[in-house]
Amino acid sequence: MPSPVLVPIFGDQLSPQISSLADRNPDDTVILIMEVADETTYVRHHKAKIALILSAMRHFAGELRGAGWTVDYVRLDDSRNTGSFTGEVLRAIERHGPRGVQVTEPGEWRVRQAMEQWRIDLPVRLRILPDTRFICPLPDFYEWAAGRKELRMEWFYREMRRKTGLLMENDKPVGGRWNFDAENRGGPEAGLKPPALPPFAHDAITREVLELVSSRFANHFGSLDNFNWPVTRADAEKARNAFLQDRLPLFGKYQDAMLAGEDFLFHAALSPAINIGLLDPLDLCRRAETEWREGRAPLEAVEGFIRQIIGWREYIRGMYWLEMPGLADANGLDAHRPLPDFYWTGETKMRCLADCVRTTRDNAYAHHIQRLMVLGNFALLAGIRPQDVADWYLTVYADAFEWVELPNVAGMILHADKGRLASKPYAASGAYIDRMSNYCGSCTYKVKQKTGPEACPFNALYWHFLARNEKKLSGYHRLAQPYATWRRMSEEKRAEYIDSADAFLKTLVPAKPGWAR
Template sequence: MTVWVLGDQLNLEAAPLQHDDHVLMIEAHGFGERMAYHPQKLALVFAAMRHFRDELRARGFDVTYLTAETFAEGLDQFYDAAPGTDLVTMNQPSHGAGERLRELVESRGGSLTLVENDLFLTTPAEFDAWAGDSDTYRQEHWYRHVRRKTGILMDGDEPAGGEWNYDDQNRETPPDDWTPPEAPRFTPDETTQEVIEFVRERYLDAWGSVDDFVWPVTRDDARQALDHFVETRLTEFGPYQDAMVDGEWALSHSLLSAAINLGLLTPHEVVDAVEDAYWDGDAPLNSVEGFVRQVVGWREFMRHVYRRSMPELAEANQLDQTESLPAAYWTGETDMRCLSEAVGHVYDHGYAHHIERLMVLSNFALVYGVDPQEVNRWFHIGFVDAYHWVTTPNVVGMGSFATDVLSSKPYASSGNYVNKMSDYCSSCPYAVSKTTGENACPFNALYWDFLKENEELLRGTGRMGLMYSHVDRKDDEEWDAIRSRAAEIRRMGEEGTL
């Protein structure tokens, strides 16, 4: 039996590696041309795979490492040299991926055993037992269930500190004189630099810059990144986790999601490290709970909702949105300070934090009316931590409200939210206080137009009553001005003059 280690399973403690020291790895290059994937994403995956190969060999594993255009071609090479070999791999979280790999192997005369993916905190069986036959899911209920079951941040039968949720302490904006801690940087070694040059030369259509590559690509680097977060960034992570600051792409965020999704870190160890900091008195509870919620709550929850809701989730569009992404999502050229900053962060780093993702990038696409699948593709292309199982529930389900499978209301807002949580509006040529008129914030007219356009579905939806009471106060003249401004914004978005 040979263990097929895939590019998102780079963990020495993975179950299959405990039973066999023969390993197959295939670095397939062709997928990087199916979409204009961010070059840092491509470099991260290939560099991490090569370093893991070297680590395995240093530990005595017999590693067959193949480069090919596709998995199919790589398997042809492998089975030409080792006909009939039986393979085992952990099942991938992306829909149908495991079965597609099994078909490729069996068509070449081998067999592929798919085993439980142990790079998550919870199993499909555990979620299915909790969810039963339901086809709608709420994260808060799942989050509390997992904490009770695992004992994470629990004081006996009660949540640590007496509350499950400390969001009310985690919505602050930093003072003007605050400077975030410097983000960790991992200088590319020779192996990584070779990969970066390969990506730069091979993927000429890739969207984004590979010049400032600082991501951890080894287990040791990932552990250093975790230690840096706990020791340097965790304390201020909580209160400022929803904030956006001009010129700052990382703030106090952990920047660990890419390493976790590759397997370089496990959710167990990052949660343990953060929880230990609380119990040892080294980090405040609101910061620790906020981070634990992201991993124990959202990451696990999204994986299972995706699994149970596919393939319908990928095609969902309950609002019948059909617009194309504004040109600014590709160029970053827009007078909208918030959108320019968020797109710029993705272009330069392959990363933007969760509020930029949800309340700027997704929110603007939502009120603009963009096709959810087009938004999903953009996120899948642009982020170093993006996989289909990650982006689809977050973007299609949560950000685009294309289905109510995991949210009872859309995460739509006017420019007021951005103004509250950032310092962008003060330096933006658009006036956040205006809904209509030449320099009115584009968010505002689009937001009210969105509510009016989708009134039949949204009125009466959970927590939307207050917004529709404001809708009811607007007269025909105001609605005409709003619709005119919204149409103008969409024309500007299409023309690249936003």
């Protein structure tokens, strides 16, 4: 019998159709799945994120064994565990004597760099295959980006619509428009009661993982009390079906709304399952399209959902690999303030920020407007160091892997990439949060008041941000009106905004050292 091929599979590659298995058969393949300390602690991940991935890995191993594959599974608490992918691959080579190693390309730059070193360190041939779970292969994205002055997602999204045929009639978008975003900006309404997410019972595997994480990662951020993420393919499909039936019809209208205590609203909350491989993103989009074609969901809701997946998700992944490694150190607005401690404690009188930190702590989740226009907007306006902000987002969210987190933070949220990704910084005063949420009504601060100790801090911080970045941003077409307003203000009024913002910024307490790494 010939020696086998060793196929390492990572915690975000939990798909039976992964490319590293596509040309293999169970008779001469050993699948290596590794729980390693490096991956649990390169940032101090949220407890629920670690539990999700470890439980999903263990369930996936059982799925593979049930399909006839040989799986060599290395547990985190194995006394012989080296703690790294490289160490465990070398140990597996000693155990199995494979004729080669075959692996699907990783999602993160740091892992790819380690994998390139394998070509030198491993005593057998290494074959790295593209990740075919993405709709746009990286070479295709590079070709699309080549020579373009502006790499805007909207134009890329239209190419993905044409490629997939989603929401298309021949070569035209259904409804005569590519984008229905204008219909998807509904604010909170009194009495709005979104359906609950489906519950998932903890089986013996998940209970064991939760005990391990509670013990081994007790000092990590977050709670396991509400752990309810799907950790099997069947549970992920249950979550998918519940979203399509119960929440997709109103997803579009309320996707930007924020309600205190309503942590999921009409959002899918499927991104963790998609990003670790339990759901196929293209299949999910086709199912959403069917909901529209069969009259169960409106076009604007389905288009908005599909745009997030085949548009934004694919675009962000392409931008990550196009811009790395420089993106990790980008700081185009020269922001150097350390991350405030309330990002961990939630102890702030700003009700919007307190609630967003609370849902992040409780669920390893906050929806995209909470991440962008509350948590991210504050970091942008206050001039928080981009690397601190990126580490925080990577740490706290169950769906956060660097390929999706870093471009969103450095480009979309903080404009640290000097506009490579977004056409303007997503800066907003308290008026936006008031319009899209119910946070402001019972906040200690007064959103209508512009300056002073009782005023919503976002108001003065907004003008402070524009003022200190005027040389860098005043040429942006989409900021022409705010800068014109700023210049029309009296010197006394401008000074009042600056002094008010400075006074607030002095109250910020930096996070304790060593919070992320």
